[in-house]
Ligand SMILES: Nc1ncnc2c1ncn2[C@@H]1O[C@H](COP(=O)(O)OP(=O)(O)O)[C@@H](O)[C@H]1O
């Protein structure tokens with residue numbers, strides 16, 4: 326049986342630090358997935374709806390007003406999926422869209438329905454791409470991060486591994502953007518031991534930063550899902566992390582799944 330892998334890719338990685346979605350980033354993801362599909366069933370959790378919309382329209386006040394952000398997300402989501410579809414198709418990969426909110430994870434019926442949909446999509450060889458349903462829920466666009474959402478998805482489908490693709494190699498003993506001598510932590514088994522390492526710098530994008538990744542790790546560790554933070558700026562980052570060819574942070578759980 327194939328293992329289950331969730332890949333979370335955020336706005337900063339998708340835009341490669343610019344204000345446009347990078348086709349090269351989506352291509353690199355697709356190329357890796359072609360290889361990964363031999364051993365893994367895959368779910369992508371992708372942000373980027375608002376960033377995609379910005380290439381077409383700027384609804385006034387969208388940086389501050391939540392309803393403007395929601396409208397931007399609604400416009401950008403279809404275009405983001407078009408981008409994924411166009412690029413993934415050239416690699417022979419099929420995609421499907423799933424939009425969820427936190428509330429869905431509190432409802433056993435919704436959990437069961439989501440699980441059934443994902444399993445059926447895998448059976449017919451489609452890759453589910455999840456984002457938050459920003460129309461009905463505003464937690465993520467207020468806090469600006471899909472890390473926790475991806476941990477919840479990983480938990481309900483009993484994933485073997487969640488990979489958070491970030492703009493950094495992993496968690497360091499200090500924020501490396503502020504301290505040049507910061508050292509990467511390769512393995513975390515106890516979250517308490519790393520709490521003091523988080524040192525958010527002021528972010529204009531208002532993202533969840535490292536704190537939301539720790540929160541995601543907490544959900545994963547409680548539910549025996551291994552979680553990695555991997556640097557999306559490195560070539561072939563998932564394949565190389567799997568072969569231990571690049572530095573990254575691994576949040577270990579005690580229970581190893583078959
Ligand atoms: N101890 C730490 N180790 C690594 N990064 C840290 C640490 N403390 C704070 N950070 C910040 O967290 C950022 C990564 O989170 P985030 O910007 O949300 O990434 P992404 O957009 O890829 O999800 C880093 O770029 C860094 O500025």
Ligand SMILES: N[C@@H](CCC(=O)OP(=O)(O)O)C(=O)O
Pocket residue numbers: 334335336337371372373374375376398456457459465466469470471472532533
């Ligand atoms: N759901 C929204 C916002 C989510 C968001 O910004 O998350 P992230 O890129 O992980 O910080 C979107 O797709 O634009």
